[in-house]
Amino acid sequence: MPHIIPFAGRLYSGSVKQNLLWRDSDVFLMDNHRAALWCWQQKVDLYAQPHSLMHIDRHYDALRVGVHTKKMPDLRILSAVDYLADVLAAPSGQLPRFRWDNYLSIYLRQFQKQLRTLRLITHKDGDRPRFKPQFESAPDELPENIDFWLEGGPWIVNVDLDYFFCADTSGSWIQMVSDTYIDQTFRGVRKAMDNGSVAVVTVCLTPDGYTPGGRNASG
Template sequence: MGDYLWRQALACTWHIPLSHRGVSGHGTQNFLWQNGPVYIMDNHRAAWWCWLRHLVPGEPIDLFHIDRHTDTLTSNLPLWKQSLPTQMHGVSLQDYLGYRTEVHGFDTVTIRWDNYLSLFLEYEQANLGSVFFATHGDGDAPNLLSGSWRDIVPWELPANFDFYLSQGNNWIVNVDLDYFFCKMDDGSCQRFLAEAYVRDLCFAIKKNLDNGRIKVLTICLTPDDDGFSGGWASAETLCAEVCQYLGIQDFQLPS
């Protein structure tokens, strides 16, 4: 039995139970759920904390980021780092979410949904192996050396994902459901990638969870009503579809 299938027998954990379907913004974490190496959240900023729980310090890391945005904002990177410990392994979730920085006279959370990945890359650059970004090109370029990462366009992804993962053995796979949506002329966000696209990608993810090649999978809804996944209802509908194809049967947000 695959490692992930074995872990599915464990009870799921609500690190942050959903109290209401509120605004996530850049700093509010409305929920965080885990079963084994799989995490589901509303705000992507918690992803780095989830990864740290499955990574061994100094061990090589492979990263596959699937997201409308790069999430690698670097505008205040030195300032953000000053408010964080030199070693992030072992930091509690409360501390992780609570770090704060004063930027241009404004006090704000340090780890946000647009910089958690640039901070991760800054901390782990010496341990990075294969790195793939499948995005819509929104956001700052990754804070990595040119040629050290590969950009994947949407039509390449489902048919080649399994092959890409064969180029590493210690994968973080990081998915934001806003990747499957686009902005329409009326300003709304609508899903534009078909169910077959999602199915084939999820089947490839599941295969590599089962064989242990994926060490940790993080899934983010980005569900704000004026956000990039069309609101809570559409984000939850797609999340249910993703869970179905991944074989995740025990995740459900309260009604």
Template sequence: MDNHLAAAWCWLQKIDTSKRYGLFHIDRHYDLLNNLTDDFIAENRSELINKDFFFYLSLKDNMNNQAIRYDNYIDAFNKLHPNLLQQIYYATHKDGTDQNGTSLEHINTYEPNLWELDTNINYWLTECHKDIDQWIVNIDLDFFFTGEDGECSQFITRKYIKNICKEIKNSLPKIDVVTIAISPEFCNGWGNAFNILRVITTELDIYMPYKYKRYKKHSFLF
């Protein structure tokens, strides 16, 4: 997906809401905006759990703006399914609002350091939390880039990214769903984002039904 606004919808297609889950969030940003009230979530519950993708995206908030966004979907998901998430790992650049003041502030959390992330994911997901039934892995490609105002550059090596993928692949029996956001605006364009996506999909044996190509300064998906 372009960004993470539809991530929670994807999760709901794959998870079993009777189980206890952990969330492993690899993203430049926390994505934890708390702008939808408990009343709004309760009043629109049927829309939020609707399996129709376009119906889910069409939901409006009280200001007639798109309700579920790239920066509030995690808090909204947790309000919709309280007690489902039991543990969260936030591997971020500490950009944006953290969990304090949100519905997630009392959930056990850990913020991995960059030096430990690429060698410990399998341990964390398979050995560290025996009370967790399954995991949701949520990746945004902007995690691998740094910079501001559209001038972003990759600072994570391809080897490091492959190591992360190997850790995830070795943990797949404990993972119910993996979501990936491309976020080209934080990757200095679609080309850079698709270069990273190609590495990840290759390492995880994921088939993508389209390819990216740049021709005469224009980007194409086909």
């Protein structure tokens, strides 16, 4: 079954609601990026296997974390349902551990010893990840260089479609790069996958707030 969790529909997602988690071989599609860390573990042993990560996203997704990494569940034996349901104790009550804005920080805190290279292609929104060596590339470098950057895997490629959009004067979200730019970017990812240097790709639709909505983002 390609749907890892039951598809809830094109509903509001926010920071913790997961409506879509779908898989086709090494590619995982979701509405909310909070499930990405679980998906990576399905194809890369984050606990023992050296690897690299490319993060293509409007945001860094690296909100500072503290208690979120205490008593972490073992992702090697955790189902997707249990991962999404995992909570931690806070003064205000139980809170979801994994969010769309902190999963990368949790990953870096827990698995940085296995991470060889972190390459960021972002709009520089949010807290910058605390990890070295990291490389931050400009948008105009992406289509031409992506297959070169993805040499020497295994790589995790993490893509949020909000990277390709910006707001117009009315506050609506519009595609800020050409179809050719997007096509060449994903052709580079496909080439690296075919070469065996990419272990897993996670793609987030971000239907709330930074793209034109779930129907357009997934269309």
